[in-house]
Amino acid sequence: xxxxxxxxxxxxxxxxxxxxxxxxxxxxxxxxxxxxxxxxxxxxxxxxxxxxxxxxxxxxxxxxxxxxxxxxxxxxxxxxxxxxxxxxxxxxxxxxxxxxxxxxxxxxxxxxxxxxxxxxxxxxxxxxxxxxxxxxxxxxxxxxxxxxxxxxxxxxxxxxxxxxxxxxxxxxxxxxxxxxxxxxxxxxxxxxxxxxxxxxxxxxxxxxxxxxxxxxxxxxxxxxxxxxxxxxxxxxxxxxxxxxxxxxxxxxxxxxxxxxxxxxxxxxxxxxxxxxxxxxxxxxxxxxxxxxxxxxxxxxxxxxxxxxxxxxxxxxxxxxxxxxxxxxx
Amino acid sequence: xxxxxxxxxxxxxxxxxxxxxxxxxxxxxxxxxxxxxxxxxxxxxxxxxxxxxxxxxxxxxxxxxxxxxxxxxxxxxxxxxxxxxxxxxxxxxxxxxxxxxxxxxxxxxxxxxxxxxxxxxxxxxxxxxxxxxxxxxxxxxxxxxxxxxxxxxxxxxxxxxxxxxxxxxxxxxxxxxxxxxxxxxxxxxxxxxxxxxxxxxxxxxxxxxxxxxxxxxxxxxxxxxxxxxxxxxxxxxxxxxxxxxxxxxxxxxxxxxxxxxxxxxxxxxxxxxxxxxxxxxxxxxxxxxxxxxxxxxxxxxxxxxxxxxxxxxxxxxxxx
Amino acid sequence: xxxxxxxxxxxxxxxxxxxxxxxxxxxxxxxxxxxxxxxxxxxxxxxxxxxxxxxxxxxxxxxxxxxxxxxxxxxxxxxxxxxxxxxxxxxxxxxxxxxxxxxxxxxxxxxxxxxxxxxxxxxxxxxxxxxxx
Numbered sequence: 115x116x117x118x119x120x121x122x123x124x125x126x127x128x129x130x131x132x133x134x135x136x137x138x139x140x141x142x143x144x145x146x147x148x149x150x151x152x153x154x155x156x157x158x159x160x161x162x163x164x165x166x167x168x169x170x171x172x173x174x175x176x177x178x179x180x181x182x183x184x185x186x187x188x189x190x191x192x193x194x195x196x197x198x199x200x201x202x203x204x205x206x207x208x209x210x211x212x213x214x215x216x217x218x219x220x221x222x223x224x225x226x227x228x229x230x231x232x233x234x235x236x237x238x239x240x241x242x243x244x245x246x247x248x249x250x251x252x253x254x255x256x257x258x259x260x261x262x263x264x265x266x267x268x269x270x271x272x273x274x275x276x277x278x279x280x281x282x283x284x285x286x287x288x289x290x291x292x293x294x295x296x297x298x299x300x301x302x303x304x305x306x307x308x309x310x311x312x313x314x315x316x317x318x319x320x321x322x323x324x325x326x327x328x329x330x331x332x333x334x335x336x337x338x339x340x341x342x343x344x345x346x347x348x349x350x351x352x353x354x355x356x357x358x359x360x361x362x363x364x365x366x367x368x369x370x371x372x373x374x375x376x377x378x379x380x381x382x383x384x385x386x387x388x389x390x391x392x393x394x395x396x397x398x399x400x401x402x403x404x405x406x407x408x409x410x411x412x413x414x415x416x417x418x419x420x421x422x423x424x425x426x427x428x429x430x431x432x433x434x435x436x437x438x439x440x441x442x443x
Numbered sequence: 444x445x446x447x448x449x450x451x452x453x454x455x456x457x458x459x460x461x462x463x464x465x466x467x468x469x470x471x472x473x474x475x476x477x478x479x480x481x482x483x484x485x486x487x488x489x490x491x492x493x494x495x496x497x498x499x500x501x502x503x504x505x506x507x508x509x510x511x512x513x514x515x516x517x518x519x520x521x522x523x524x525x526x527x528x529x530x531x532x533x534x535x536x537x538x539x540x541x542x543x544x545x546x547x548x549x550x551x552x553x554x555x556x557x558x559x560x561x562x563x564x565x566x567x568x569x570x571x572x573x574x575x576x577x578x579x580x581x582x583x584x585x586x587x588x589x590x591x592x593x594x595x596x597x598x599x600x601x602x603x604x605x606x607x608x609x610x611x612x613x614x615x616x617x618x619x620x621x622x623x624x625x626x627x628x629x630x631x632x633x634x635x636x637x638x639x640x641x642x643x644x645x646x647x648x649x650x651x652x653x654x655x656x657x658x659x660x661x662x663x664x665x666x667x668x669x670x671x672x673x674x675x676x677x678x679x680x681x682x683x684x685x686x687x688x689x690x691x692x693x694x695x696x697x698x699x700x701x702x703x704x705x706x707x708x709x710x711x712x713x714x715x716x717x718x719x720x721x722x723x724x725x726x727x728x729x730x731x732x733x734x735x736x737x738x739x740x741x742x743x744x745x746x747x748x749x750x751x752x753x754x755x756x757x758x759x760x761x762x763x
Numbered sequence: 764x765x766x767x768x769x770x771x772x773x774x775x776x777x778x779x780x781x782x783x784x785x786x787x788x789x790x791x792x793x794x795x796x797x798x799x800x801x802x803x804x805x806x807x808x809x810x811x812x813x814x815x816x817x818x819x820x821x822x823x824x825x826x827x828x829x830x831x832x833x834x835x836x837x838x839x840x841x842x843x844x845x846x847x848x849x850x851x852x853x854x855x856x857x858x859x860x861x862x863x864x865x866x867x868x869x870x871x872x873x874x875x876x877x878x879x880x881x882x883x884x885x886x887x888x889x890x891x892x893x894x895x896x
Contacts, residue, residue, distance in 0.1 A: 118553055121545070213540040217593075220506050220534035221557035222600070224526050440510070487813050624811030631804040631814035649771065652815050728887060731774065 115223065119235030126201045126236075130243035133193070138250045144183055145254045151176045152257035180258050187255065187268050193247060194281040195309040197240050202288020203301035205232055206438065210296035229438050233431065237285065244281035248272065265346035265412055267317070274416040279423035284309045286427035286434075293434040316422060322348050324418045325411060331357060333402040335392040344409035355399030369400065457520060459484045459604050459636035460505055464514035467500050474500040476660050478514070479750075482638060482653060484603075486667070487630060489651035490640040491738045496657040498640035499537060502606045505638070506534045519603050530559065533602035537609050539593035543582030547575060547592055554596045566599035569625070586613050594622065598629050605629075607639040623650050644742075648734040656741045664741045665750045668734050674751070675703075675737050678714040680727035683707055696724035701747055703740035715740045717749060764801050765794060769810055777812055781820035785829055789840065800830060800838040 120127075155176060160169035206229070209215040219225045251272035259269040270276060287308045292301040327348055330340060341347055352361045352369070361369065373394045407415065458481040465478040475497040482488050490498045503509040504516055507524025521527030541550060547570060555561045570577065575588050584592065590613050597605060610626070611619040627650060630637055647654070654671060656664040664671070678696065694712070695702060699722070704715035715736060722729050732740075741747055765788055767781055775783075788794040801809070803817045821838055824830045832838045868878045 115556055118556055121549060121553075122542075212543070213536075213538060214542055216508060216534075216536045216538075217540050217542070217596075219508060220529075220532075220536075221554070222530050222559060223557050224524075224529060227526075485815065487815070620811060624808065627811050627814060628804060628808045631807040631817075646771070649769070649777065649812050652813050725888070728884075 115228075115231045116235065119232055122232075123201070123236055123239060127239045127243075130197065130201070130239060131246070134243060134246045134250055137190075137247070141250065141254045144179070145257075148176075148179055148183070148257040151179055152260055155261065176261060180261075183254075184258065184268060187251075187272065190251070191271055191280075191313070194244065194277065194284040195306050195313075196284075197243060197281050198284025198286075198288035198309060199302040199305045200288075201236050201240055202285040203292040203305045204298045205236055205289050205292055206434070207292030207296055207298045207301045211298055226435065226439055229435065233289070237282070240281050240285045241278060244278040247281075248274070248277045251277070261343075263343040263345065263409075265344050265407065265409060270321075270412075270415070271317075274413070275420040276416055276423075279420035280309075280313065283312070283423040283427045283430075286430035287312075290430040290434045290437075293437045312426065316419070320422075321415070321419060322346075322407070324415050325407070327405045328408055330404045330406070331401065333404055335395045335400065335402060336389075339402075339404040339406070341404060341406055342409055344412065346407040346409075347404065348407065349405040351403055351405070352395075353401045353403050355401075357401065360403060369395070373398075457484060458482055458517075459486070460516065460518055460638065461520075462501075462505075462514065462516040465501070465504060465511055465516050466513040467504060467509060468512040473660055475504070478662050480655065480662060480665055482636065482655075483667075484636050485630075485634055486636055486653040487627070487651045488636070488638040488653040488655060489647055489734075489738075490638060490655045490657065491644060491647070491742070492640075492642065492657035492663075493742065494642055495659075497660040498642075498657055499608055500660075501657070502534070502608050502638065502640060505604075506532055506606055508534075531603040532606060533597040533600040533604070534606045535593050535597040535608065535610055537612070539590050539613075541581040541589055541593060544580055546578050546580055547584070548577040550581065550592060550596060551577075551599075554599055558600050560601045562599045562601055566595050569595050569598075587615070587618060590614060591618075591622075594626075598626070601633055601635075603635055605635050605637045607637065609641060610639055611641070612643075626650075644735050644738050647738060651734065654734060654738060656738055658742060658745045662750065663745065663748055664737070670751055671737050672731065672734065674749075675715070675717050675732050675740075676722070676729040677732050677736070678716050678722060678727050678729055680712050680714075680724070682710040682712055684709040685726075696722050696727045698722040698724075701749075703744045703747060717747075764799070767801075767806055767810055769812065778816050778820040778823060781806075781817065782823050782827070782829075785824055785840075786827075789829065794840050796840050796842045798840045800840070802837060 151172070155169065155172050158169060158172055160172055206215075209218055218228060223231075255268060255272055259266075259273075263269060264273060284305065288301065288305040291304040291308065292298070295301045295304060331353065333340060333350075339347060339350055352366045353359060354361055354365075370391065373391055377390060377394060460480065460482040462478050462480045465475060465480075466473065467475045478497070478501060490501065492498050500509065504511055505518060505523055507528060510524070516523045518528040519531050521531065523532075542553075545553070551563060551566050551570075554566070555563050567577070570592070573588070573591055575584065575591060581589060581592060590610070594607070594610060597607065605626075607626075611622055614622060623646075626637060626639075629635070648668070652668050654664065654666065654668055655662060666674075678699070680696065681694065695714070695716075698718055698720045699714070699716045700719035701717045702714050703717065704713075706713045715732065741749075765785065767784055769777055769780060773780065785794065785800070800821070803814050803821065806812075806817045807814050821830065821832065824838075825832060828841055830838050831841050865878060868881070873881070
C-alpha cells in the first residue's frame with residue numbers, strides 16, 4: 115500500500131519540501147550577513163553577559179539586520195498548522211467528501227489497516243518536513259540566538275524537537291477534524307483554530323512554568339540581571355528592604371514617589387534622574403529579584419513541550435481511529 | 444443422485460451470504476428490518492425493489508461499509524466487514540466512485556496492491572476491449588466509462604461474492620447487454636456468487652437464478668427462480684358474467700395460496716397466483732409465468748410475503 | 764461449433780431451448796457423433812445467459828443421451844445419439860389419425876389457429892395433474 119499512500123499524497127509531500135527549500139533560499143543572504151555581523155561582535159567581545167559601551171555600533175548593525183528577521187520568524191509558527199491543515203485534515207475528509215471511501219474501504223484491506231498505513235505515510239512526510247524546517251531555521255537563527263540567547267521564544271520555537279512536536283500535533287488535530295467533520299474546508303478551518311487554541315496557552319502560559327523558576331535575590335538596582343545569555347529571563351521585580359517581599363507595581367510607584375519627594379528637586383534633571391533614583395533605592399535597602407529559567411533546563415523544557423504535543427497527538431489519533439471504525443454509514 | 448446425497452449428508456451447503464434478523468437504522472429511520480436471507484453459492488441473485496426499499500442498505504451491510512443496528516450477516520461464513528470477508532467480497536456502489544485525479548492505470552494498480560489475487564491482465568484486456576485509455580484521469584471519462592472502470596475493478600478481484608448496486612443503471616441498452624454478458628462470463632470462469640440490485644425488471648430471467656424482492660425496508664420474496672416459477676401461475680377462468688354476482692374477491696379455485704394480481708372483466712378473470720397445490724378446477728386454465736411476472740406481482744402486492752426454504756436437490760442441480 | 768441463440772419470449776424455458784437446438788442440429792446432421800460442444804463459459808460469452816442455465820441444459824442433454832461430458836476435456840455429441848425425439852419415432856398410425864382430424868376440422872370451418880387452440884386446450888387438460896405447461 116506504500117505506492118497508494120505516496121500516489122495520494124505526493125503533491126502535499128512535494129509542496130512541503132518546496133516550502134522549506136524556498137525558505138532556505140530566501141533566508142540565505144540574510145543569514146550569511148548575520149553570520150558576518152555576529153562574527154564581528156564575537157571578535158569584539160560583545161557577546162555574553164555585560165556588554166561594553168564600545169559595542170554600541172556593532173550592536174546597532176546587528177539589530178538593523180536582524181530586526182526584520184525577528185519580525186518575520188514568529189510568523190513561521192504557522193507552518194506546523196499549515197501542515198496539519200493541508201496534510202492531516204484532507205486525509206480522511208476528502209474520502210468522505212468525494213465518496214471514495216466506498217471504493218477505498220471495499221478493497222481487501224480493513225479500514226483501520228488502511229488508516230494506519232495512511233497515517234504512517236503522511237506522518238513520515240510531516241515529520242521529515244518538520245525536521246528539514248528545523249534544520250533550516252536553526253542554521254538561520256543561530257547567530258541571533260548567540261546574541262539574544264536560544265531560550266527566547268524564537269530560539270525555543272525553532273530549535274530541537276519542539277517544531278516537530280507541534281507539526282505532529284497539528285497533523286493529528288487535522289486528522290481528527292477531518293474524520294469528525296467529513297468535509298475538507300471546514301476541517302482545515304477547525305484545524306487552524308484548534309492549533310491556535312492549544313498553542314497560545316501552552317507557549318505563553320504553560321511554558322514559563324514547566325519547572326518552578328529559579329530566582330536570584332538581592333540584585334542591586336544599578337546593575338543588570340547577571341543572567342547568562344541563554345538563561346530565560348521571566349521577570350525582574352523590586353524587593354522591599356529586608357530581602358524577600360516583592361513589591362507590586364502600585365507599591366513600587368509609591369516608593370518612587372517617596373524617593374522623588376526626598377530628593378533635591380533642583381539637583382535632578384531628566385538625564386541624571388535614573389541614576390539618582392537607583393542610588394536612593396540602594397541606599398534605602400531596596401533590591402531586585404530576577405526570576406528566570408536557567409540555561410541548563412533548555413533541553414528538559416524541549417522534552418516537556420514535545421511530550422505534551424505527543425500525548426495530545428496520540429489522544430487525537432485514538433479518537434480518530436474510533437470514529438473511523440464506527441461505520442455510521 | 445449421489446451428489447445430492449453427499450450434500451444432504453454434509454448438511455446445508457455453505458451459503459454465500461447469510462443474514463439473520465439484519466436491520467439498520469439511521470437516526471430514527473429504519474432503512475432495513477428483519478432481513479433473514481440465505482443466498483446459495485454460485486447463484487446470480489437479483490435484488491429487486493423500488494427506490495428506498497432497502498437494497499442499497501443491504502448491500503452496504505454485506506460489504507461491511509455500514510454497521511448493522513441489529514442482526515448479523517456472514518459472507519462465506521465470515522462476519523461482514525472483517526478481514527476474512529473483505530478478502531472474499533467485491534463491491535460496486537451505485538455512484539461507482541473513482542479517484543478523479545487517478546488515471547485508469549492508477550486505479551488498476553490500487554486494485555492490485557490492495558487485493559490478493561487481483562487479475563491485472565484480465566482487467567487490462569477488458570479495458571482495452573472497451574477502448575478506455577489507461578492514462579486518462581478518471582475524472583475526464585464519461586459516466587458510462589467510469590461505470591465500466593468501476594465494474595472492471597470489482598470483477599478483477601476474483602472475489603467469491605460480487606455485490607453490484609444498480610450496475611447497469613447508467614448504461615445504454617447495448618452497454619447493458621454487454622455488461623451482463625461480461626458478468627455472466629466472469630461467473631462462469633470463477634464460480635462466484637453475484638448479488639446485483641436493480642429497480643428495472645426487464646430481462647431478469649435471462650441472467651438471474653435467485654430472486655429477492657424487497658419493499659418498504661423488508662424482504663417480501665426470496666427463492667430460487669426455478670422454485671418460484673413452479674410455485675406460481677397465471678390462472679385464466681370465468682368472468683363476472685359466468686359467476687353471477689360481481690362480489691368482492693370473487694371466485695378463486697382450490698389450490699391457490701394467495702392472489703397477487705387480479706384482473707376481472709365480464710368475459711374472463713385473470714389471476715396471478717401463488718399455488719399451494721395443483722389447480723384441478725376445470726374452469727380454470729393455468730399458464731406458466733416468468734420471473735419478471737413474479738417480481739412485478741409481488742411489487743404490486745406489498746403485503747405479500749413468501750420465502751420458501753431451499754430444496755436441497757436444487758443445490759446440486761441434479762434435477763429441475 | 765454450434766452457435767446457440769435464445770428466443771426470450773417464446774415461453775419455453777431457456778435451458779430447454781438449448782437442448783432443442785442441439786437435438787435439432789443432430790437431426791439435421793449439423794452435429795455428428797464426437798463433435799465438441801462449446802464450454803459453458805463460451806456459451807455464456809456468446810449469449811450472455813446465466814451459467815447455471817447452460818449447465819442445466821448440458822445435464823439435460825446428458826440425461827437424454829445426446830451428449831457425453833468427459834471430465835476436464837469437454838462435452839461431446841454422444842455416439843449413436845438417437846434422433847429419438849424426432850417425428851420418425853412417432854408411430855405412423857398416430858400421425859395418420861392426426862392428419863385425419865385436421866382435415867375434419869378444416870372441413871368444419873376451423874382456421875389453422877382455431878384448430879391449434881382446440882388441440883392446445885385438450886393437451887393441457889390431459890396433462891393437468893403433472894404440473895403446469
